Amino acid sequence: MPWNPTFRSFLIALGFSIAGLFTAVSVQAGLPPAVDGQPLPSLAPMIDRVTPAVVNINTRTRVQVRDPFFDDPVFRRFFNMPNQPRERVQQSLGSGVIVDAAKGYVLTNNHVTQGADDIEVTLHDNRTVKARVIGSDPDTDLTVLQIPAENLQALTLAASKNLRVGDFVVAVGDPFGLGQTVTSGIVSALDRTGLSRGGYQNFIQTDASINPGNSGGALVNLRGELVGINSMIFSPSGASVGIGFAIPSDLAANVMRQLVENGEVRRGALGVETQDVTPELASMLSIGAGKGTVVTRVRSGTPAAEAGLKPGDVITSVNGKAIGSGQDLHNIEGLTPIGTNLTVGLLRDGKALSLPMILKASASTNRRGLDLDARLTGVQLADLSDSQRRPGVSGSAVKDIDRNSRAYASGLRTGDVIVGINQRDIEDTSDLAELLQRTPRQLLLTVVRGQSVFYLLLQ
Numbered sequence: 386m387p388w389n390p391t392f393r394s395f396l397i398a399l400g401f402s403i404a405g406l407f408t409a410v411s412v413q414a415g416l417p418p419a420v421d422g423q424p425l426p427s428l429a430p431m432i433d434r435v436t437p438a439v440v441n442i443n444t445r446t447r448v449q450v451r452d453p454f455f456d457d458p459v460f461r462r463f464f465n466m467p468n469q470p471r472e473r474v475q476q477s478l479g480s481g482v483i484v485d486a487a488k489g490y491v492l493t494n495n496h497v498t499q500g501a502d503d504i505e506v507t508l509h510d511n512r513t514v515k516a517r518v519i520g521s522d523p524d525t526d527l528t529v530l531q532i533p534a535e536n537l538q539a540l541t542l543a544a545s546k547n548l549r550v551g552d553f554v555v556a557v558g559d560p561f562g563l564g565q566t567v568t569s570g571i572v573s574a575l576d577r578t579g580l581s582r583g584g585y586q587n588f589i590q591t592d593a594s595i596n597p598g599n600s601g602g603a604l605v606n607l608r609g610e611l612v613g614i615n616s617m618i619f620s621p622s623g624a625s626v627g628i629g630f631a632i633p634s635d636l637a638a639n640v641m642r643q644l645v646e647n648g649e650v651r652r653g654a655l656g657v658e659t660q661d662v663t664p665e666l667a668s669m670l671s672i673g674a675g676k677g678t679v680v681t682r683v684r685s686g687t688p689a690a691e692a693g694l695k696p697g698d699v700i701t702s703v704n705g706k707a708i709g710s711g712q713d714l715h716n717i718e719g720l721t722p723i724g725t726n727l728t729v730g731l732l733r734d735g736k737a738l739s740l741p742m743i744l745k746a747s748a749s750t751n752r753r754g755l756d757l758d759a760r761l762t763g764v765q766l767a768d769l770s771d772s773q774r775r776p777g778v779s780g781s782a783v784k785d786i787d788r789n790s791r792a793y794a795s796g797l798r799t800g801d802v803i804v805g806i807n808q809r810d811i812e813d814t815s816d817l818a819e820l821l822q823r824t825p826r827q828l829l830l831t832v833v834r835g836q837s838v839f840y841l842l843l844q
Contacts (some may be wrong), residue, residue: 431609432567437509437538438483439603441559442493442530444501446798449822480558480602481506481530482540482611484641489534490711491516492637493601494616500800500834506532509565513675517644520644522717523800524652526616527637543610545633548572550590556593556615556629568594569765570627573660577630578712585719586712588630589613595629604631607709613637638721651785653723654747656687657694659711670699672732677701678711688727692742695733702730712742718744752814754792757821760828760843763790768813769802778833780804781814795843798834805831 479497484490491506498504504516519529552572562568570593577588591604595618604613613631643650649733659678662670666679677699683689700708703717704727721727725744730737754761765785769778783801786793803817804810807829828843 390760404531409670413808428567428569428607429467431557431605432557433609435540435555435557435603435605435609436565436567438540439509439557439565440481440483440491440697441507442491442497442601443505443507443563443793444479444498445503446501463524472645478559478598479600480598480615482601482603482614483537484539484542484611486537486539487534489532489537490519490645491530491532491640492614492641493528493530494614495521495523495528496527497601498530499523500798502798504530507528507539513625520648521799522644522650524650525632525636525640527614527632527640527644529641531579540605540609542634542638543606543608543612545589545612545635548575548606550574550610553607554589554591554593554612555607556591556595556599556602556631557593557605558592558599558615560596562600563598566599570594573628585636585716585718587633587636588616589633591630591631592627592631594627595631599629601705612781652719652721652747653721653725653744654718655694655727655729655742656684656689656715657700657714659700659714661710662699670732670735672699672735677708677732678714688742688745692729692740694729694740696741698738699732700729701732701737704728705730718747722820752818757818758828761792761821763787764792764797766803766814766817778802778804779810779812780812780833781817792843796841797830797832797843800834802833803830804833804838 422478461747479493481491481493481497484492494530498518499521504518505513506516507513514532516530516532519531553569555567555569556566557565570591572589573592574590576584577590589604589612589776591613593604595602595615598617600617602615603611604615606612612634612636613639615629616632617630619628619630640650640797658681660681661665661679662679667676669678680689680694680696680698680700683694686821700714703710703714706713708714708717720742723744723746727742729740729742729743731740732738752766754764754766757766763786764783766781767784769780769782774824781803783797783799783803786797786799806817806820807825807827808831809820810831811820830841832839832841
């Protein structure tokens with residue numbers, strides 16, 4: 386076929402057109418360095434300031450391992466085995482946030498460090514240092530650690546009360562032990578409650594990806610200020626599905642201040658026990674279902690008793706904030722400063738009333754083990770916190786324990802709940818003290834730790 390110059394010109398033109406098209410596509414596919422003369426936005430400068438303040442936390446916990454054969458005295462005597470429980474070491478990973486560089490204070494979750502025998506903190510520059518616990522508050526799931534204060538960088542705490550749904554946030558932590566990871570999202574909701582049994586709940590919900598290992602890490606705003614401590618996720622699979630929760634910085638700052646100053650968090654109580662309004666109760670009381678919480682008991686000598694609150698009253702609001710459940714009331718009691726003036730709105734016999742009262746410190750029993758029995762020297766005991774209360778569990782909690790004590794050597798740990806002595810159940814710390822006044826020759830403790838129940842003999 387003879388070559389047609391016209392066809393040749395057509396192919397050359399087509400080639401230039403195709404080349405131009407690919408060039409145009411290539412240019413469009415790449416991001417321009419600037420838009421309208423302004424550089425493209427990036428979180429990198431803010432992240433560079435934040436990441437040195439976020440740390441990795443590695444804990445080790447020695448756990449006693451029991452075996453039915455080794456617990457049999459005949460078996461031990463036959464094989465000439467010592468009467469000592471075996472141990473295994475559990476390790477866990479989490480994250481933390483440096484909030485005071487001068488003093489070396491690190492905020493993290495209580496569930497990251499609870500019961501740990503050894504806590505190590507790895508900094509952004511790969512230094513690893515030992516940490517000690519300044520104080521823990523299981524009811525808000527917060528712990529303050531202290532590490533050697535050398536060349537540290539801290540995050541500034543923002544006022545989380547100024548957050549709005551839709552604000553952009555960034556989560557920084559160490560998920561799955563992969564190393565420091567940054568994810569972004571928005572504030573999905575505020576004041577989330579009812580996510581778990583007990584405790585004080587006032588969570589920030591975010592769709593920034595939070596996974597196992599992120600616990601205790603930072604949730605920051607676009608200025609790089611701390612607005613929350615990442616705490617938990619909602620997930621059918623155990624991995625992030627875009628529903629994560631963080632403890633607001635305002636709450637974390639208040640808890641940290643009390644733990645540093647007092648070693649514990651002091652909370653108020655109105656002095657009532659309540660029950661949520663079911664459809665049946667609502668019908669009996671002629672009120673809307675799910676509105677308020679019914680008073681079932683008023684303790685004497687409490688703010689509620691002094692104000693004239695009665696069983697059968699339905700608490701519907703506190704200082705203008707609607708109460709939809711007993712958890713709502715519980716949150717207000719635990720998160721409101723002691724001494725605050727409160728106006729409690731209620732329904733009594735169908736009529737609306739308002740009662741003024743002042744929030745007073747809750748009555749709790751704290752005892753030194755030394756004052757009860759020499760074998761408990763170095764142990765601090767207290768009534769159960771809200772996070773430790775659950776159906777069928779009553780007793781006295783180990784609030785703190787000296788690692789050089791006899792009880793620690795025998796296996797007792799911080800966070801354990803003593804539910805019985807010499808196979809007799811106890812209700813609270815006062816009940817434990819009463820039994821120990823009889824100076825029993827043998828001290829066999831029944832201890833609940835997590836989901837396990839076991840005996841522990843103190844010699």
